[in-house]
Ligand SMILES: [Ca+2]
């Protein structure tokens with residue numbers, strides 16, 4: 795083996811194990827639980843909204859909208875133990891705002907999977923946008939049809955007077971951003987959860 799071939803061979807040996815643990819976003823997949831397409835999840839800045847497993851379909855029907863990301867490398871092989879700190883959730887158009895990064899609950903498992911189940915600490919809404927995962931600061935193109943609404947209607951990550959003003963307006967003229975249980979009406983149910991969220995802000 796000449797010197798050049800030896801160098802290439804050595805580099806290949808170094809590169810292969812490293813590449814195996816590098817996510818390839820184009821092949822990663824963000825899934826929502828079966829039957830939860832179009833589900834809406836209520837959130838507030840303190841993370842005290844609904845769990846993703848307690849989302850609402852149109853008509854206010856409860857549904858599990860847990861989001862699961864499968865992390866794979868360029869070969870499509872799952873990457874286990876990929877750190878949660880390097881993965882976070884956004885909405886495809888930036889409508890959802892969050893207190894810091896909305897990371898999943900744990901590192902990836904042996905199947906390369908990790909999930910978002912706990913309530914998201916955030917505000918504004920992503921009613922017209924899909925949920926999207928970011929991994930290693932790169933977006934995963936495959937998105938999930940799960941949407942967020944927040945008691946923090948203005949998106950400044952605090953529920954205060956400006957939100958109360960907007961919420962009150964929806965009692966006279968319906969707006970989906972204040973329909974926290976997705977039953978197509980803003981009424982006592984929404985008033986109750988909104989009232990409980992007043993005063994909340996990021997932890
Ligand atoms: Ca606000």
Ligand SMILES: [Ca+2]
Pocket residue numbers: 972973974975976977978979980981983984
């Ligand atoms: Ca409602």
